[in-house]
Amino acid sequence: MPLVSPREMILRAQAGGYAAPAFNAENMEMAQAVMQAAEEMRAPVILQTTSSTLRYGGAGLYAAIAGALASDAAIPAALHLDHGESFALAVRAVRAGYTSVMIDGSRLAFADNVALTRGVAEMAAAVGLPAEGELGKVGGKEDDAESSGPALTDPDEAAEFARETGVFSLAIGIGTSHGVYKGKPALDMERISAVARKISNPLVLHGTSGVPDADVRECIRRGICKVNYATELRIAFTDGVRAALAEHPDAFDPKVYLKEGRRRVYEAAKAVIAVCGAEGKA
Numbered sequence: 001m002p003l004v005s006p007r008e009m010i011l012r013a014q015a016g017g018y019a020a021p022a023f024n025a026e027n028m029e030m031a032q033a034v035m036q037a038a039e040e041m042r043a044p045v046i047l048q049t050t051s052s053t054l055r056y057g058g059a060g061l062y063a064a065i066a067g068a069l070a071s072d073a074a075i076p077a078a079l080h081l082d083h084g085e086s087f088a089l090a091v092r093a094v095r096a097g098y099t100s101v102m103i104d105g106s107r108l109a110f111a112d113n114v115a116l117t118r119g120v121a122e123m124a125a126a127v128g129l130p131a132e133g134e135l136g137k138v139g140g141k142e143d144d145a146e147s148s149g150p151a152l153t154d155p156d157e158a159a160e161f162a163r164e165t166g167v168f169s170l171a172i173g174i175g176t177s178h179g180v181y182k183g184k185p186a187l188d189m190e191r192i193s194a195v196a197r198k199i200s201n202p203l204v205l206h207g208t209s210g211v212p213d214a215d216v217r218e219c220i221r222r223g224i225c226k227v228n229y230a231t232e233l234r235i236a237f238t239d240g241v242r243a244a245l246a247e248h249p250d251a252f253d254p255k256v257y258l259k260e261g262r263r264r265v266y267e268a269a270k271a272v273i274a275v276c277g278a279e280g281k282a
């Protein structure tokens with residue numbers, strides 16, 4: 001089927017107590033791997049690319065890859081701009097065929113984040129698509145920008161933010177970081193419940209790679225209904241390519257080594273879908 005808006009799949013996940021799995025795909029092979037895993041597990045799926053990935057390959061190229069894969073699949077698949085850095089890029093993504101956009105104003109002062117997010121939410125709504133905002137910070141590298149460290153979302157501010165922006169879903173800071181954790185992440189689970197008591201907007205967990213599965217499930221139990229994974233897939237892909245090149249040092253056909261990267265991303269995506277509780281929900 002064609003790419004769909006993720007609105008329905010996220011609302012169904014919220015109502016059903018599971019999470020829509022969202023995977024950052026950097027290339028065709030990673031997107032193929034995610035789609036194969038989702039299709040085999042009968043799971044709804046969100047493919048996403050960050051602003052820097054769009055600068056690398058162009059929105060039209062990723063939209064074409066995701067669109068072709070979705071058309072061949074019998075499960076609903078959405079294409080989302082992750083960490084959109086500007087209004088202009090969000091518009092470009094929508095015009096290219098993305099079915100959802102995030103605008104990340106979390107580094108701005110509250111009022112500026114509200115103004116930027118409201119503009120993107122209105123633009124997306126005008127063409128029937130949902131927008132994701134962020135309040136509080138995820139630590140580590142947020143796409144190209146280095147964050148000073150996790151800043152936790154204030155539940156009252158979240159209520160004001162949701163009201164003022166009209167945003168569909170909200171990424172919240174509860175102590176996760178993008179990238180590789182040094183040690184076990186300390187998560188403020190109670191904060192998810194506190195935010196969920198204040199607003200009914202779907203809540204999004206960023207920086208999920210490296211968070212123990214049991215903790216991810218607890219986040220979902222408390223109200224997270226979209227879960228983002230990037231680093232684990234990047235590592236799986238790169239490890240696979242490295243292993244294949246070590247085994248075939250004379251290989252020069254990219255298919256020889258990309259195939260092993262793809263296989264490992266497929267395995268990683270299946271594990272994520274299971275943790276999210278999304279198997280059989282398509």
Ligand code: 13P
Pocket residue numbers: 024082083177178179205206207208209210228229230231232
């Ligand atoms: P990880 O790289 O930690 O999985 O974070 C992914 C993410 O939140 C993308 O926005």
